[in-house]
Amino acid sequence: MYSPLRIVLLSDNQAESGFVAEHGFALLIEMDHRRILFDCAKDACVLTANAAAAGVDLSGVDGLILSHGHYDHTGGIPCLLEAVPSLPVYCHPGVRQMRYSIRDASPKDISMPSGSRCALDHMPAENLHLVDGPLQLSENLLLSGPIPRQTEYEDTGGPFYLDTGALQADPLNDELVLLCRLEEGIVVCTGCSHSGIVNILHWTQKRFPGQNILAVIGGFHLCNASEERMRKTFDALRNLPVRQWIPCHCTGQAASAAFFREFPDKVCAGAAGRSWEF
Ligand SMILES: [Fe+2]
Ligand SMILES: [Fe+2]
Structure with missing residues (x-):
């Protein structure tokens, strides 16, 4: 049965206005009588x-998905596990590994914060769901x-490494x-699209052949994209049956502007405090 x-x-x-901006990402998803946070x-x-400010009671959340292990998606883990000690967490087994962004030979630690790693290490093991393939949540x-x-x-999408060297x-x-x-199609939620937004949407089409994509919301991580990547990306996106683009977070200014140019009647910019109903 379909659900709003x-x-x-x-x-x-x-x-x-009334909300705080940061270089981070978190979505509340309400569907199938569930209230899930996608990133924190x-x-x-x-x-x-x-x-x-949005009137959301975080103690009523019944699931947390980590889109990947970067610091800007995982900072709220300790506070959520404190508010909801039995919270189920869904993440890939590799989410806790150390990782770095390295420019000009100076490594910046972009792993999840140590407090978040520690909270995952000490949460009840039966509530930590390690996901390494498609998983039907509801x-x-x-x-x-x-x-x-x-x-x-x-x-x-960046100079990302697993070691400081x-x-x-x-x-x-x-x-x-x-x-x-x-009923009318699929809504796609993505954290940073490090897998590539075109790869993500092609996989979506394979999983749900012939379906419309009602909206794509998240960070599309085109902030460092070359001209060639931008051109090839938009060539591919133009051919996809997407009704609404909601670029957020790490999409990048130039890429966000390109979405408005390419799809003027289909784009809504992301901003904390905005909400959508489907
Ligand atoms: Fe990010
Ligand atoms: Fe990321």
Whole structure:
């Protein structure tokens, strides 16, 4: 049976008046009588302040999905587990690994904060669901598992490594995407799209052949994209049956502007405090 879907953006690089902006991401997903957080912001204080401003009671959340292990998506883990000690958490087994962004030979730790890692290490093991393939969370909510990388022009989107010496590239294969199935089509929720937004949407089409994509919401991580990648990405996106684009977080200014140029009647910019109903 289909269920209505409500999405509230609780952390983003932009914010509505009365909400706090940060370089982070969190969505509240209400569907199938569930209230799930998809990512939990960079800063727990931002998550709690924006939830309060949106009238969202975080103690009523009944699931947390981590789209991947970057710091800007995982900061709220300790505060959520404190508010809901029995909270089920869904993440890839690799989400806790150390990872770095390295520019000019200076490594920046972009792993999840140690407090978040510690909270995951000490939560009840039976509530930690390690996801390494597609997982049906409820009748209409599907968690992707790793997305196959098929386009030759999409990379992870930055100088990401698993070590401080830049010897081992981070494939970001811990990334998960959430698909919400409605009668008229699919809503795709993505954290940073390190798998490539085109790869993600091609996988969605394979999973739900012939279905419309009602909306794509999240960080599309085109902030470092070359001209060639941008051109090839938009060439591919133009051919997809997407009704609404909601670029957020790490999409990047130039790419966000390109969405408005390419799809003027189909784009709605993300900002903390905004919500959508399907
Ligand atoms: Fe991010
Ligand atoms: Fe990321």
